[in-house]
Amino acid sequence: MTKRTDLLTGLPVAADGAAPPRERADAARNRARVLAAAEELFATGDPAEVTMEDIAKAAGIGRGTLYRRYPDRASIARALLDEHERALQHEILRGAPPLGPDEPDPAARLAAFYAAMVDLLERHVHLLLGAETGSARYRTGAYAFWHTHVRILAAGTADPTTLADVLLAPLAPELYRRQRDQGIDPGRITATLAGLAYAMLPAAVGEGVVGE
Template identity: 75%
Template sequence: MTELPMADGPPPRERADAARNRAKVLAAAERLFAADDPAAVTMDDIARAAGIGRGTLYRRYPDRASIARALLDEHERALQEQVLRGAPPLGPGDAAGGGTGGAPPAPAERLAAFYGAMVGLLETHVHLVLGAETGLARYRTGAYAFWRLHVAHLARQAGLADPETLADQLLAPLAPELFRHQRDGGLTPDRITAGLAALAHGVLGGSGGPAGRPGP
């Protein structure tokens, strides 16, 4: 789990004026994404809100999704670090040289914790995810590749067949459109997290062992 792809790296070294423009663009885009349907926000909207020209904006960011991804990057990196080296059950604990000396968390427990962390990310930043992950583009991001490899790793640890296919299926309930639909329908983050935890234990196994197998 040490060679997982990560979210995009920090921006390259830049001139002071370029750094100021970048900060204005990101601040304006975050306000617009939070206030309206992110898919309805245009590059012209962002340029006007930031007080810069279209040419200046396009020299730095080719499209709206690239701006949203830049905003998401720091939040995704923080979660990736917890998955790789954090305390259990989200992180591996002693499996990565940390923890408190107890047994490493079961795959289902780690998946349930991952689901909970992702619900927290979506609750705070779903407007950014909707802006960054339009259509098939979400499957080409470094962050999605990271989540997919992590979930496949847990499915493999649980002894399930075809973990590569299962990983995409287990990530599907985290689609930002579905999360927005559930929240708009009155579901709380706690209820969504509980449902996902039940899914994690039902597929990867809990006290009853992996799905489709008898427990110990």
């Protein structure tokens, strides 16, 4: 029988409505060490090359202890990423325009989303690369959120679901890393994506729906 833990935080999860058993002091200390060590390792080298052994060693704990909370590297990266993504999701759901729901122009809102995502990428690509190797990106809850958001912004178009995938594709962490390595600065990327937003979601005329 395996102990159930939250994939995001690594904290034990209550199977029922029962109060979660308090985390022991040494466990909490080690969890903090793991996250600090992992952040450092992801940022320093190639995130894809970081091993569970590396993290355990850097955190000064044994492999068994590490596996107790995090089943793999990706779950550690997600735990580190979680608060940042949640903050952005909150801005989108409840924040002010142009990111929040009161923004009337879908294109402007998409452009703002792009800008926020570029900012997130700029600050945390290393974590995204640690969390989302290739197709794993599409299986995360975060991708589902972004996809739903963009799909709704594209509601007036011919095929919002497919278009949402297309509009999210340029935000792939691997691409962002490569563009930055090639000397393309975040401003250029944001500007190009803004152009994409306004080209694909032209402002609705009156209350009409944009077809084709």
